[in-house]
Amino acid sequence: KVAITQGEDGQQRISGDEILIALGRTPNAQGFGLEELGVRTTPKGAIDADQFQRTNFPNIYACGDVSSAFQFTHTAGDQAWRAAVNAILSPLSHQKFDTRCIPWTTFTDPEVARVGMSEAEAIHRGIPYEVSRCDMAENDRAVTEGEDYGVVKVLTVPGKDAILGASIVGPHAGELIGEYVLAMKHGIGLNKILGTIHAYPTLSESSVRAAGAWKRAHVPAGRLRMVERYTSIRRSRAKSRLLGGSLAAALLAGIVLGGCALEAVTGRGKVPEYAKPNQQSSTMEGSASSGLADRSGPSDQASGSNSGSLATADQQLVTSPPDQQPATGRYAEVLAAVVDDQGLVDYGALKDHREALKAYVVSIGSLDPIVYKAWSRNDQIAFWCNAYNALTLATVLENEPVDSIKDIKGVWTKLQFQVMGTGLTLDQIEKDKLIGELKDPRIHMAINCASMGCAPLRAEPYEGKQLDAQFDDQARRFLADPRRFSIDAKAGVVRLSKIFDWFGADFANGYSDDPAFTRSPSKKKKEAPALAFIARHVDAADRAYLETADYTISYMKYDWSLNRHRQPSAPGSSEPPRVGSGEDASAATDEAK
Structure with a gap:
């Protein structure tokens, strides 16, 4: 038998044993007196029920194909249970139907199963994602069964193991998708799937291999270098005798404990030499406003007990004459070269523009405060936003490699930078200057703390004359x-x-x-x-x-x-x-x- 189809690629002829024509289904909601009662229905004839399976009458519930957009037996069963419990125990019970993690399986050969978002949906909706996959040809059970065809594909949040969706094509795909349904329902990421022992040889090992592909793509470069350094110390007897076992033990502990022990050896993060406050500079009196959470979170506030200037005698800068204007043009050159259209930073390219960034940071450090005070309020806000973002870029560059800004110990509350001849922390710039003095909350859409959760870094400096338009654009983005x-x-x-x-x-x-x-x-x-x-x-x-x-x-x-x-x-x-x-x-x- 032959089916003839007409599509974008023209006419196609498809041969098969039988032809199945799927016309869809219509809810059978007529003849029960619902119209007389006034129970609402949708334009397609389905009973209109909310997430608790209630109709517009609080004592009438509907579930299954007659009321659901998901016409599956498994969703109908789940809705029936929730409708029964809610009907009996209302208002004590409010069991809500969860549409986020519904498995879909097409029982063809091979089977096709998915949960959550597909790659095509991610592209269509503009959702950033990463793909990890495992071909069934890599699974020993599939090979021995002669069914080594198909693929497991998992979509995750960029840089994270949080699962956005999973698709499986191959034998028993409907059985295998259950692990991902459970993971998404309870917020389990690929790291935990990778760390869970699966029986060998089984098809379920494909989930572990897909998680392993994600892990290989996200091996922290800094940790690898620590491992390399540790093994180098162990191999060298001379270094071992010189250093004893203390440094090697500290390095190993840093690897195991996520770098905490190494921080105890190396101290807080580093400030670029050209950005450090002069020893003679006064520091900002008082501390950042209390009662507000800063971008560092609790761990940064609790870490370390040292205070005061970071500069030592051999780190002092020669005091230069005050600048009349910051070198904003050099900063614009940096942003145009390293910031993409999503507000993300090419830190590799930033290394090539280190001198331009340095020129701008030095210029804000030696800016004459008298010049600053003569500026308009918008010019002052633009200056502090640019200073915050530029100093953040310089700090990340100085402390590379890092996987997160929080890897830099004391980055917001301990590290001081020279601005207009005064030693300031990033926290003081944000809370004391931008919020405390200038009182503009829009800066939360403008300053960038080098994190994916922060507002996107703008690919141009902020300017007082167009600050309102820039802030509005940042908020909309x-x-x-x-x-x-x-x-x-x-x-x-x-x-x-x-x-x-x-x-x-x-x-x-x-x-x-x-x-x-x-x-x-x-x-x-x-x-x-x-x-x-x-x-x-x-x-x-x-x-x-x-x-x-x-x-x-x-x-x-x-x-x-x-x-x-x-x-x-x-x-x-x-x-x-x-x-x-x-x-x-x-x-x-x-x-x-």
Whole structure:
């Protein structure tokens, strides 16, 4: 039998034993008196039920194909259980149907199974991702069974082992997908799958191999160098006699404990020589504002007890005459060369522009404070934002290799940099200058802490004359990313970046009088200013939802991995991982994220 199809590639003839024509299904919701009662239905004739399986009548519940977009027996069974429990125990029970981790299996030969997001969906929705895969030809059980065809492909968050979705093509794919359904449901990443013993020889080992492909692509270069150094010390008897066992033991402990012991030996992070405050410089009086979480998190505040200037006598800079203007042109040269269109940094290229970055950092260190005081408020804000971002770049470059800015001990609260002849920390620039003195919360969309969770680094310096337009563009870019802001209207949840949790109080400056939020009892007082700020920088539909809907607020986990630009690899490869991107990031659903 032959089926003739007409598509984009023209007419095709497909031969087979039988021809199956799938026309779809229509819900059988007629003849039960629902129309007379006024039970709502969808335009396609399905019963309209919420995530608790309730209709518009609180004592009438619906489940399965008659009310669900997921016409599977396994989803119908899950909905039936939730509907029964909710009907019997309401209002004590509110069992919600979870659409995030629903397995799909097509029982062809070979079987096709998936859960979560597919690669095509990620590209279409503009969600960045990495791909790790394992061919079934690498699985010994598949080889011995003569079924060594197919593939396991896993999508993860760039730089993280968090699973966005998994697809399997091959024999028993429907059986194998269960491990990924469980992992996504309970937030289990590829690292834990890799560390779990699977029986040999079984097809399930393919999950371990896919996790191993991810791990090989994310081996921390710094740790490898530590291992190499440690083994070099062990091989050299002369070095062993000279150093004894203490340094080797410290290095080994640093490897095992994630570098903590090594930090105890080497101390805090390093400040570039050209950015260190002069010994004669006065330091900022007082400390950063208390009561606000800084970008370092609790671990950085608790680490170390030393205080005061870092500079020593042999590290002093010769005091230079005050500069009249910062070398912003050199900084612009750096940003244009190393920042991509997603606000990520090519730190390899940054090394080639070290001198230009140094010229700018030196110029802000020797800027005449009298010149600064004569500037407009917007010029002053632009200066401090540029200073914060440039000093962060210089610090990462000085302390490479690092996988996260938090690997640099004391980076926000201990390391001091010379700005206008004064020793300041990054924390003091942010909290004392930008928030404390200039009181502009928009800077949280502008300053970049070298982390994926932070606002994107702008590929141009901030300028006072166009600062408002630049800040508005930064806010729109930040909020268009579903990893920083998303609305799940069906679940009644608004998900926000952790930045709005840490610094929500800052948005009271300029955004505390929006009646759409200040008068609504469903919005917490703490969150109202941040919501008002967000509403001004999202599209009309999202703004209307934020202003009128009843919803809860959830804060996303912050991604501290380094904001490193990654070159895309050839399709289908797993090393190095491929990073997908698209144009319409705001269209991504929470299920895709």
